[in-house]
Amino acid sequence: MRLVAVVGEDFPDAEREYLASRDIDVSGLEVRPGRTFRWTGRYHEDMNVRDTLELRLNVFADFRPTLSEVVRASPIVFLANIDPRLQESVLEQFDDPSVVACDTMNHWIETAREPLEELLPRVDLLVVNDEEARLLSGEVNVPRAARRILELGPRSVLVKRGEYGAILFSPDSVFAVPAYPLEEVFDPTGAGDTFAGGVVGYLAATGERSDAGLRRAIVYGTVMASYVVEDFGGQRLRTLTRDDIERRYRQFVALTEF
């Protein structure tokens, strides 16, 4: 796993060391003068609903990285949520990735629709939540929204629905999974990112490229997201073991089999 990102001088060294300790190549994590990207929001009592109070790009505002040769050769690219112009300028530098996954958010759909739509034909897996799918497509009905988004060019669309699970749409297949039911959701922040990270991580770790492999990847993403909401921020991932992940994967099979 190779990270390309920028943080400000306020970013704790301990966080960089933690990432490195988890076998993540952090040589592409730059430190620039200024402050780290920051999102501030408020969750409703129904934690599926949240309001963005503040979005500060900070050092991300004029980040235009040049990728190292090692990073360029990566077979899988995950363009995490940021300005689609930045996503495109990063994607252009890769040699020949076999999977390009891409996240986005309402802010970019509203303020940078054209660059986003230019990027989509180069994307294999677009990851959005249902609200973003509606905004991007202009359709309220989620399956119809996904169908409309597929017409914009991505090979598949993975719609995240919070506590209701996720649906994967591709031109000839649909895959739906519920979320893992939890009696205690401590903090849903980062659940969608952890989900996407789990999906892409599984593809990277296994080399799977089949539809069946992508389905299993989505279940692993679901398992990872179910853990991250159990504690504040990304705390829960620090103590998570491979056994925890495999155990909950088996519980998920038991949860859904009929």
Added chain:
Amino acid sequence: MRLVAVVGEDFPDAEREYLASRDIDVSGLEVRPGRTFRWTGRYHEDMNVRDTLELRLNVFADFRPTLSEVVRASPIVFLANIDPRLQESVLEQFDDPSVVACDTMNHWIETAREPLEELLPRVDLLVVNDEEARLLSGEVNVPRAARRILELGPRSVLVKRGEYGAILFSPDSVFAVPAYPLEEVFDPTGAGDTFAGGVVGYLAATGERSDAGLRRAIVYGTVMASYVVEDFGGQRLRTLTRDDIERRYRQFVALTEF
């Protein structure tokens, strides 16, 4: 299938004949002076949300049926949504049913909580939507709400979540299914009733009583609900064939397998 219910003089003969033509014993369907039960509501653009505009019990208000010997011997009882005192007075007349399923709604939870709570220990399968589960339990989180409801006595709780599917909770098992994704939802009225009818109908038709059987029943309920929303009211069910049902069941397997 044996129906026990009351309608007013406004109920069309053609509807009774249609039910009879579908192999439903309608000898327990009484006609009383007055008007048939009527619910009026409005759906939001997001069809998961609806407002009740008017609820008129009409002839149901003082219906206290005496069951025939044939009906009393039924092995499965489905207490459809109505005053829990009426549900209890009907349930008491059955000889020894092996499955008692029960529906309810916000109106009864708010105005007849005590009789409802007296009924619950006699129920094997309580069918409620997530809003009703929250109101009945006082818990926002659905898995916790279900856990709390199980403490009130029913053997299992099946929570309907509209376009998001359903979850079955019992003391030692949880089963979650997504809904069948539809690009066109014409009218969601009766989807929950059709779902419950499909579940109970499968148990009645197959004699299944295992956890695996109940899971399959829930998938058949999901399939039935996915059809009924395709047309106005119950119209779609009139032309539905056994083949349609089995075909969509197989599609549902393909939708969810991993």
